[in-house]
Amino acid sequence: MEKVTVIIPCYNAEGFIETAVRSALDQTIPAQVIVVDDCSSDGSFALLQAIATTEPRLTAVRQPQNGGPSAARNSALRLVKTDWVANLDADDYLLPDRLRAMVAHAEGRALDFVADDVIRVEPGQAPAEGIRVWKDELIGSVPMGLARFVQENLAKYSGPRREIGYLKPLMRTAFLREKNLFFREDMRLAEDYEFYARSLTLGARWEIIDPCGYIAVSMPESLSKAYPTSAIEKLVLADREFLKQPGLSRGERAAIGEHLHHTATDYAWRTMIDGVRTKNPALMMRALMQPPAVSGKVVLRMAKHLLRMPILPEVPEEARKPARETAGLGLT
Structure with missing residues (x-):
């Protein structure tokens, strides 16, 4: 029996969705994968259906109408039957041992949410050359309450582009069910931040740990870079x-x-x-x-x-170290 399900919202991701799906299926512990296609106009859904014919652990469903990433995630959450669930964006991927390490940590510490520091890469860049999102040093395990979580989403405290609202935690399904916790479908920016902060107002036990292998690919057309x-x-x-x-x-x-x-x-x-x-x-x-x-x-x-002076960032961005020096994953 699988302990964890990976949910992936998909919209016009034909060029990279298979990489995300395969990375979730190829974990060192068995995982279910649910992909919700948000009315893609490309061949994404046909590709997912083809993969599902030979991979029984993959469920691919299509939304009746385009509703955005939160609606797609919520549709996937309603289908989850495992003890744990984790988000994965369609243009990102996982290193093979990520889920095993996170489940072991979460169960050992009786947590509801555990998030590992993300490694951000440019398209085509190896994880070793990427950068950690939150910290450039090993942190072990950091308990996270509401006040600190909110602060760590401000450049004043975390530094520019170090906000932890971008992290993708492993979540206890029973907690989500008990609290009726779903993503806000009227938000298409920082909906992750709002969801995580709301979980903390509801009493979720949270920790952030060193990278376990979530690789975020910085795509030029990302909504977080261009929003109304x-x-x-x-x-x-x-x-x-x-x-x-x-x-x-x-x-x-x-x-x-x-x-x-x-x-x-x-x-x-x-x-x-x-x-x-x-x-x-x-x-x-x-x-x-x-x-x-x-x-x-x-x-x-x-x-x-x-006066032709720089307006942003108001907090200067510091030089970053490559992930091979900071991730603790043995990247070379």
């Missing part, structure tokens, strides 16, 4: 909803408030850009009609732009 202003607004609203929850500690409330300030500033700035590009005074006024701390940041960014 409305997507940021959804994240602002999500943070405001978190702040309404009873029982938050002072530290948790402060961390979420700081994250809200950051997202609200990004939303106001993008609204200003949209207003300038479309010559829409109402949008420009909306960007400035924010709390003073937010509108002040927008004015500062405008001044930097007019």
